[in-house]
Amino acid sequence: MRGGAVKGVMGGRRTTPGRLPVAPVVLTVAAVAGAVCALSLGTPYVPPDRLLTTLGSDGLAGLVVTELRLPRMVLALVAGACLGAAGLVLQEALRNPLAVPEMLGVSSGAALGVAAPLVLALSVPLGLQPFLALAGAAFGGLLTLVAAGFGRSPSSVLLTGAAVAAALQAGLLVLMVMADQLDLQLIYRYLLGSLSARTWDDVTGLLPWLAVAVPALVLCVPVLGVLRLGDDDARSLGVRVERARVAALGIAVVLIAPVVAVCGPVAWVGFLAPHLARRLRPDGGAAGWLVRSALCGAIVVLCADQPARLALAPVETPVGAWTALVGVPVGVVLLKRGRRSAKRRAPIRPAPPVQGGPVPLLRKAER
Numbered sequence: 001m002r003g004g005a006v007k008g009v010m011g012g013r014r015t016t017p018g019r020l021p022v023a024p025v026v027l028t029v030a031a032v033a034g035a036v037c038a039l040s041l042g043t044p045y046v047p048p049d050r051l052l053t054t055l056g057s058d059g060l061a062g063l064v065v066t067e068l069r070l071p072r073m074v075l076a077l078v079a080g081a082c083l084g085a086a087g088l089v090l091q092e093a094l095r096n097p098l099a100v101p102e103m104l105g106v107s108s109g110a111a112l113g114v115a116a117p118l119v120l121a122l123s124v125p126l127g128l129q130p131f132l133a134l135a136g137a138a139f140g141g142l143l144t145l146v147a148a149g150f151g152r153s154p155s156s157v158l159l160t161g162a163a164v165a166a167a168l169q170a171g172l173l174v175l176m177v178m179a180d181q182l183d184l185q186l187i188y189r190y191l192l193g194s195l196s197a198r199t200w201d202d203v204t205g206l207l208p209w210l211a212v213a214v215p216a217l218v219l220c221v222p223v224l225g226v227l228r229l230g231d232d233d234a235r236s237l238g239v240r241v242e243r244a245r246v247a248a249l250g251i252a253v254v255l256i257a258p259v260v261a262v263c264g265p266v267a268w269v270g271f272l273a274p275h276l277a278r279r280l281r282p283d284g285g286a287a288g289w290l291v292r293s294a295l296c297g298a299i300v301v302l303c304a305d306q307p308a309r310l311a312l313a314p315v316e317t318p319v320g321a322w323t324a325l326v327g328v329p330v331g332v333v334l335l336k337r338g339r340r341s342a343k344r345r346a347p348i349r350p351a352p353p354v355q356g357g358p359v360p361l362l363r364k365a366e367r
Helices: 003-010 022-040 048-054 060-094 106-119 126-147 154-178 181-192 200-227 231-236 241-263 269-280 286-310 319-345
Strands: none
Touching: 022 048, 022 060, 022 269, 022 286, 048 060, 060 200, 060 241, 060 269, 060 286, 106 126, 106 154, 106 181, 106 241, 126 154, 126 200, 126 241, 154 181, 200 231, 200 241, 200 286, 231 241, 269 286, 269 319, 286 319
């Protein structure tokens, strides 16, 4: 046998020379198809072969594509990438595949920070809304960690976060009762997450936050890889587990808060994207999963925005409704399949010999 074939058999996976990897091809096709649909479909319809000539041109079609559809598409990609990366950071830091922003009080806190000034008739500049969302998300996340003992038990963090999220959502309901009819409609659409009427100003408003979050993610990846080993092993390697979890929560807050301030809480992207990333490459590490999770999150939001725009046209539905409608059942199916695959890949350890009994003979292949 040749070396490559031996390596493929010993690794438990047969490799075919010249075969394209499936995951990058699937992601590329989905991204290109979603981008073409985002720029072409709608009123007016622009054929795909005329998109390049239409961008920046004079006339109604050029204005719609350049000033409305293109920034909306870019915002969907950026928002989805942030939510997908934040979901993976939380799941890896807490070692729980159900640890998502919606279950830890982060998204609800950010939404409460943005919706409260609107109901209370407080004049808040548009540039301060991300800071209000950041304060609300930090409040919800820190309240969860404090109530759960700063992450000493990942399962207790998840249960406490669900309780904190329910309390914050109750606060949002109280605000909706206090709001008048016009504010109530705005808050309702905002809480479901929407990309309608977003411009280039909304896209550029996210860039400073990305400049802070991306380097923090790069520094966080090695720590996430160590936390996957367990708290005891991580401490033996010199990692302060509680501080690492607080830092991971801070990075997730920086990723989630500006997106919630601009688009609202686009639900369950942080749950679906990490599971898709692990499904595409089950044996990948934290760095590979982080990149794939960001890509999957971007594609999920971009594809979900198309039925949000077109399903009930000319009326638009919130994109968060579509991500929750599709993301929750698909994520649950991927979670179950991932557990079954992990059980099948788990090595079978031989039983230790009985003390005083005969020593088991080694087979020829084990000598």
